[in-house]
Amino acid sequence: MTVHRRPQLPGVRRLARALAVTAAATTALGVTVAGSAHALPGAPAEPIAKNDVKAQIDQLYDEAEQASEKYNAAQEYQKRLQGETSTLQSQVAAGQESLNRLRQDLGALAGAQYRSGGMDPGVRLMLDSDPDAYLAGARALDQAAQRQNDALRQVLDRQRRLDQRRAEVGAKLAELEEVRRTLAQSKSEIHQRLVKAQRLLNGLGTVERARMVAEDAREAEQRATRGTDRLDLGDQPPSSDRAAAALAAAISKIGSPYVYGSTGPRTFDCSGLMYWSWRQAGVTLPRTSQAQASAGQRISLGEARPGDLVIFYKDMHHVGMYAGGGVVVHAPYPGAKVRYESVNAMPVAGVVRV
Incomplete structure (x- = not known):
């Protein structure tokens, strides 16, 4: 069995983080902790028991991490939706270009039909020097027109679907932005709690804070090493x-x-x-x-x-x-x-x- 020398562990889960978590978390997230002389609204006037401070810090950490993971998920979701939106926009552009080509082809076909449509088809058949060629051409023209109409319907239907999908993605992005704003607000509220917790820690006094951190660190190391030094x-x-x-x-x-x-x-x-x-x-x-x-x-x-x-x-x-x-x-x-x-x-x- 491989045995590794136990590295010195900072406090594991329950409040060896007491001072570091509040100061570092607020600093990393853009919140400055005010000095103890500046009271926060609602700050307690009486000292808070050490166990209460521990419980409060643990709760603040859990809430902050939950918010962080939700925020990370929201960012990933936004990236995915932005990618889908970009793809759909490209598809819509390609569909529009195809539709424009079909319209040009259909316009040319309509012009040809107009130019040849001034005479009754039966009369044209009797007067045509090559009736068989005329019939073949007419059939080909009808078939081409049908294909164009079918293609046009397909492109129009696809464009409608893409437009609908793009609208759905836009709505999702708007919803996601609202979620991100809510999460940002939640983080701000948590930061304020961290500041309040720091004030509570300051109220315990330097000696008591040091004793609390040292006790938690010892307990954490004993749990991780099962009471040994390895x-x-x-x-x-x-x-x-x-x-x-x-x-x-x-x-x-x-x-x-x-x-x-x-x-x-x-x-x-x-x-x-x-x-x-x-x-x-x-x-x-x-x-x-x-x-x-x-x-x-x-x-x-x-x-x-x-x-x-x-x-x-x-x-x-x-x-x-x-x-x-x-x-x-x-x-x-x-x-x-x-x-x-x-x-x-x-x-x-x-x-x-x-």
């Missing part, structure tokens, strides 16, 4: 060569900062790390954790092998990569860095083998 990833092989390459890529980014919406190569969010790592193995995953949950074969946690994706929480808003020995590598939350983590530190929603 990180044991076991000797189970990855499920494939590609999984091995993806895992190696993810491990190579341990220590990289978490940043909302980032897919590397220097910063990552949770699904962005999975996306980047599997790209290094030649596989393009979906962008979000929810979509990555459907990117391969669903297996049980007991069947997990290195390189498999581990999806966390009921709404699947977080994802990590199984590294072996009950440990995942993941980008945890704002203010933290890519690191190893116990798979039991968060509720597992599913495991996916790509």
